[in-house]
Amino acid sequence: MIYEQPKFMPGGDRYALIEFGNEMNLELNFMAQGLATAIEQSKTKGVVETAPCFASMLVHYDPDAIDFADLKKEMMALISSLGSSDDIELDSRLFYFPTVYLDPWTKECIDDYCAKITKKEYDPAFIARLNGLADANQFARVHSGTEYWVSALGFWPGLPFMMALDPRCVLTAPKYNPPRTWTPQGTVGMGGASTAIYPVATPGGYQIFARIPVPIWDTEKRFPQFENSICLFKPGDRVKFVPVGVEEFNDVEAKVKAGTYVYNVVEYQRFSVRNYKKWVKSLDLKARF
Amino acid sequence: MLEVIQPGLETSVQDYPGRIGFWNQGFPPSGPMDSWSFRLANLAVGNPAGAAGLECQYMGPTLKFLRDGVIAVCGADMQAKLDGEALAMWESIAVKAGQTLSMSSAKSGVRAYIAIAGGIDTPPWLGSRSTFHKAGVGGMGGNALKKGQVVPVAQAKGTPGRKVKADSRPVFSTDKTWTIEVVPGPNDDWVDAAGHKQFLATNWKLSSKSDRTGFRLDGPQWTFAEKAHKKAPEHGAEPSNIIDQGYPLGAINLAGQTPIILVNDGPSMGGFINPYTVPSAAFWKLGQSKPGDLYRFKSVSVDEAQGLRKKLNAICAPASIA
Numbered sequence: 001m002i003y004e005q006p007k008f009m010p011g012g013d014r015y016a017l018i019e020f021g022n023e024m025n026l027e028l029n030f031m032a033q034g035l036a037t038a039i040e041q042s043k044t045k046g047v048v049e050t051a052p053c054f055a056s057m058l059v060h061y062d063p064d065a066i067d068f069a070d071l072k073k074e075m076m077a078l079i080s081s082l083g084s085s086d087d088i089e090l091d092s093r094l095f096y097f098p099t100v101y102l103d104p105w106t107k108e109c110i111d112d113y114c115a116k117i118t119k120k121e122y123d124p125a126f127i128a129r130l131n132g133l134a135d136a137n138q139f140a141r142v143h144s145g146t147e148y149w150v151s152a153l154g155f156w157p158g159l160p161f162m163m164a165l166d167p168r169c170v171l172t173a174p175k176y177n178p179p180r181t182w183t184p185q186g187t188v189g190m191g192g193a194s195t196a197i198y199p200v201a202t203p204g205g206y207q208i209f210a211r212i213p214v215p216i217w218d219t220e221k222r223f224p225q226f227e228n229s230i231c232l233f234k235p236g237d238r239v240k241f242v243p244v245g246v247e248e249f250n251d252v253e254a255k256v257k258a259g260t261y262v263y264n265v266v267e268y269q270r271f272s273v274r275n276y277k278k279w280v281k282s283l284d285l286k287a288r289f
Numbered sequence: 290m291l292e293v294i295q296p297g298l299e300t301s302v303q304d305y306p307g308r309i310g311f312w313n314q315g316f317p318p319s320g321p322m323d324s325w326s327f328r329l330a331n332l333a334v335g336n337p338a339g340a341a342g343l344e345c346q347y348m349g350p351t352l353k354f355l356r357d358g359v360i361a362v363c364g365a366d367m368q369a370k371l372d373g374e375a376l377a378m379w380e381s382i383a384v385k386a387g388q389t390l391s392m393s394s395a396k397s398g399v400r401a402y403i404a405i406a407g408g409i410d411t412p413p414w415l416g417s418r419s420t421f422h423k424a425g426v427g428g429m430g431g432n433a434l435k436k437g438q439v440v441p442v443a444q445a446k447g448t449p450g451r452k453v454k455a456d457s458r459p460v461f462s463t464d465k466t467w468t469i470e471v472v473p474g475p476n477d478d479w480v481d482a483a484g485h486k487q488f489l490a491t492n493w494k495l496s497s498k499s500d501r502t503g504f505r506l507d508g509p510q511w512t513f514a515e516k517a518h519k520k521a522p523e524h525g526a527e528p529s530n531i532i533d534q535g536y537p538l539g540a541i542n543l544a545g546q547t548p549i550i551l552v553n554d555g556p557s558m559g560g561f562i563n564p565y566t567v568p569s570a571a572f573w574k575l576g577q578s579k580p581g582d583l584y585r586f587k588s589v590s591v592d593e594a595q596g597l598r599k600k601l602n603a604i605c606a607p608a609s610i611a
Binding site for chain 2: 009010011012013014015016017019022023024036048049050051052053054055056057058060063064067068130152153154155156157158159161170172173174175176177178179181191192193194200202205206219229231
């Protein structure tokens with residue numbers, strides 16, 4: 001649900017978390033991103049930075065400049081000034097990534113976790129079972145059947161938190177308990193209803209099942225996509241995973257190494273929330289790919 | 290200029306407060322774990338409190354000075370020596386070109402800080418010189434110091450013989466137990482009354498699987514409120530799973546059943562609950578405790594946590610130097 005009144009919770013002496021609702025939908029992400037933009041534009045006194053995510057926004061504030069109660073007042077005033085999300089139209093880039101589903105690298109990582117930390121079911125089979133799908137193959141088909149919306153960047157520099165735009169492809173999964181100590185670079189994983197790509201080898205808590213060979217962050221800025229930021233994505237981008245085999249993965253990986261890879265991205269589209277909602281309404285939500 | 294003769298276990302360039310303003314892209318602030326000792330070291334040599342210096346972890350480096358300067362060593366006692374003679378900590382000392390500073394393992398605390406008049410002059414990256422090792426950015430080529438490197442230092446005169454007042458220095462635990470303040474929230478309502486009671490009554494053991502991204506704690510199993518069990522599936526099924534959200538630095542992040550305190554190089558977002566947050570004024574204690582040490586958490590209000598911050602900032606000021 002979307003709360004009537006956003007919840008405002010402290011995080012120690014210099015953070016507050018504002019929660020807009022307790023589910024995942026585009027509406028809530030627009031509220032979080034909208035509030036972050038409003039704070040930036042109004043230059044609210046004492047706000048150091050913000051971190052909007054799916055259904056909430058974290059504020060980092062300077063307690064010498066504003067106290068918790070005043071911060072809450074300022075935030076609530078800004079929230080009530082946000083317009084309807086139906087009117088939002090924004091430029092949205094679409095990235096195509098060659099993706100090996102049910103790949104050998106994440107399989108090896110899961111096997112290592114089972115051997116060293118604790119036994120668990122093979123991640124794609126586990127997600128398939130939980131979501132009433134026939135098997136890991138159907139899972140791969142459903143997961144790759146939608147565009148993903150980049151809702152936020154976080155956890156690790158440049159890591160995109162994404163949600164499926166096609167409601168027929170929304171899947172859910174629990175996170176690892178305990179988390180993994182490593183994950184291969186370029187791994188695609190999901191936890192809750194969120195899908196992410198691991199920019200580098202890091203620990204992680206998502207179920208993992210696929211891998212891309214294309215860098216999504218680059219401190220050396222070897223590709224033109226990184227000219228303005230070492231992070232490939234920004235909120236409002238979209239991602240489409242294109243299933244390929246290991247051979248094509250290796251081919252692309254070699255091109256990346258050689259610096260000759262060309263990113264497959266379209267930059268002419270605008271995303272209209274009104275059109276999107278209209279499309280969602282027209283779908284048979286019980287259908288699966 | 291400093292030549293690295295021996296790098297120590299993990300010695301890195303840090304500044305304070307670090308790389309601020311990029312949390313929404315996933316960049317942590319980094320910076321010194323014990324910013325109390327760090328700031329005092331800088332103030333002693335006459336630098337601004339946040340100037341770039343060196344953080345030495347567990348075992349300090351051996352460094353050769355390539356020009357005259359003024360240094361101060363604060364924090365953990367790593368038995369610093371200058372050309373083999375014991376070097377006084379918590380005060381500014383003149384060093385000559387050709388002299389060697391050598392440090393060994395920490396006898397008390399874990400992290401020592403070396404400030405140099407002028408400050409370390411590596412190129413800033415996203416506004417800070419702090420090293421974020423895991424992503425390979427900041428500091429000396431994105432990493433801890435390596436043998437043979439020459440670390441650039443900005444020119445400055447510095448004044449030797451300035452001491453940090455005794456009552457302005459942090460006092461490290463001598464019995465391996467630490468009282469760490471925590472503020473309940475942001476997700477404290479996901480834990481039930483028994484879970485809260487147990488959290489505050491347990492001596493949590495700092496795990497050896499801890500680093501500058503997170504401090505893992507060993508202790509009993511958590512229990513949860515109904516909210517953590519009955520929720521929309523997009524949270525994830527485990528009780529500690531929540532729709533991914535921004536993490537406060539200092540959050541006690543409950544990953545499954547393992548609490549991890551998110552520290553200076555920690556993640557900015559994720560899908561686990563944060564029932565408590567360690568306020569900034571208690572970070573120095575995390576920075577000076579070692580695996581095996583015990584934490585006892587003490588619940589404080591937002592106001593109290595902000596009061597502690599104010600008090601610490603007042604200590605980390607020029608008035609503490611005589």
